[in-house]
Amino acid sequence: MPEMRKIQEFVEKNNILPKDCLYHTNRTVKNSEKEPKGQMRVLVPKSDGRARAEYICPECGHYAYVEAEWKRPFYVKCEKCSFKISVPKLRDEAKKEMKSKKA
Ligand SMILES: [Zn+2]
Numbered sequence: 573m574p575e576m577r578k579i580q581e582f583v584e585k586n587n588i589l590p591k592d593c594l595y596h597t598n599r600t601v602k603n604s605e606k607e608p609k610g611q612m613r614v615l616v617p618k619s620d621g622r623a624r625a626e627y628i629c630p631e632c633g634h635y636a637y638v639e640a641e642w643k644r645p646f647y648v649k650c651e652k653c654s655f656k657i658s659v660p661k662l663r664d665e666a667k668k669e670m671k672s673k674k675a
Pocket of ligand 1: 577630631632633634649651652653654655
């Protein structure tokens with residue numbers, strides 16, 4: 573599996589803390605068979621508000637790093653196989669958080 577390094581390097585080089593981020597996530601992503609085969613990391617620094625996304629496509633294993641306009645819902649298309657890799661909506665995450673707080 574290729575290594576996800578680009579965003580990590582960016583964070584270290586610019587000394588980015590959680591409070592400097594509009595959004596930051598690093599999660600496992602599922603392919604069309606619902607198997608967790610890929611990974612996606614998204615970082616949106618407050619400084620420029622642009623999304624940096626790094627992914628390993630769950631469908632074909634392709635690794636890439638892209639910069640894009642930050643918008644919700646956010647997704648990237650695998651540049652190799654066009655599989656759509658998305659991050660969950662804020663609302664879903666909030667729900668999940670509420671659930672885990674209750675539990
Ligand atoms: Zn792909």
